[in-house]
Amino acid sequence: MDNTKILGILYETIYAEHGSALEMLAACKQAKSSSLAFGYFEHSKDEYNHTKTFRKILSNKTSGINTSELRRFRITPQGLIRKGYVSQNGYLVENMSLKNFIAYVYTNELLAESSFSKIVKLLGANTEEGRSVMKIMEDELRHHGKAKEYFLRYFPFLQPWQLSLYKLRESIKNKGRKFYHSNIALLEHIFYPLYSLFALIISRLLKSLNLKEFKRSNKNLMDINYKSIL
Numbered sequence: 001m002d003n004t005k006i007l008g009i010l011y012e013t014i015y016a017e018h019g020s021a022l023e024m025l026a027a028c029k030q031a032k033s034s035s036l037a038f039g040y041f042e043h044s045k046d047e048y049n050h051t052k053t054f055r056k057i058l059s060n061k062t063s064g065i066n067t068s069e070l071r072r073f074r075i076t077p078q079g080l081i082r083k084g085y086v087s088q089n090g091y092l093v094e095n096m097s098l099k100n101f102i103a104y105v106y107t108n109e110l111l112a113e114s115s116f117s118k119i120v121k122l123l124g125a126n127t128e129e130g131r132s133v134m135k136i137m138e139d140e141l142r143h144h145g146k147a148k149e150y151f152l153r154y155f156p157f158l159q160p161w162q163l164s165l166y167k168l169r170e171s172i173k174n175k176g177r178k179f180y181h182s183n184i185a186l187l188e189h190i191f192y193p194l195y196s197l198f199a200l201i202i203s204r205l206l207k208s209l210n211l212k213e214f215k216r217s218n219k220n221l222m223d224i225n226y227k228s229i230l
């Protein structure tokens with residue numbers, strides 16, 4: 001696998017982990033009991049730490065890369081919504097029933113753990129970076145276990161097959177997100193030369209503008225045509 005692909009995976013993982021940290025913090029703020037709030041808070045803290053670890057790995061892997069390449073891996077808060085890691089309609093806990101929310105946590109922690117095992121393979125299990133991701137995997141399994149515990153206590157009638165359905169639904173969603181982003185990347189390849197061409201044409205047009213004509217000093221602004229663009 002080429003280096004750009006590994007960087008792309010790390011980049012998406014940072015967003016996913018940061019999104020989880022925010023979701024857990026939102027859940028903490030809405031929790032009805034202090035023990036549940038504490039659980040969500042600890043989970044959120046773990047997710048923030050995971051984000052930090054993946055950011056560190058990405059920054060190590062991108063050292064020495066030229067600035068224009070590096071721009072592709074810039075992380076912004078807006079990216080969380082643009083990429084769909086946090087919905088623009090609000091946090092999950094605001095839009096889901098408690099049962100569905102816990103099922104979501106239960107399945108996503110397991111999916112995260114399995115996708116991290118692929119990252120460990122790419123980084124190498126004997127490297128320091130690989131070991132730090134393995135530690136994260138332990139956290140994700142712990143989160144999964146806690147969600148399961150909660151389920152068994154509060155929703156004992158929920159059947160294992162129902163949880164499998166949740167898991168299937170979430171894996172399809174994850175695959176859909178990956179498919180969407182690979183297509184967006186392809187479209188960007190096609191449209192980028194067009195954007196550049198438009199920018200070039202507009203810059204040439206702007207160069208030919210004589211700005212002296214638009215001098216406003218000592219002029220009564222009320223006399224200027226209201227249709228004027230400057």
Ligand SMILES: [Fe+2]
Pocket residue numbers: 017020046047050112136140
């Ligand atoms: Fe995580």
Ligand SMILES: [Fe+2]
Pocket residue numbers: 020047109112139140143
């Ligand atoms: Fe987690």
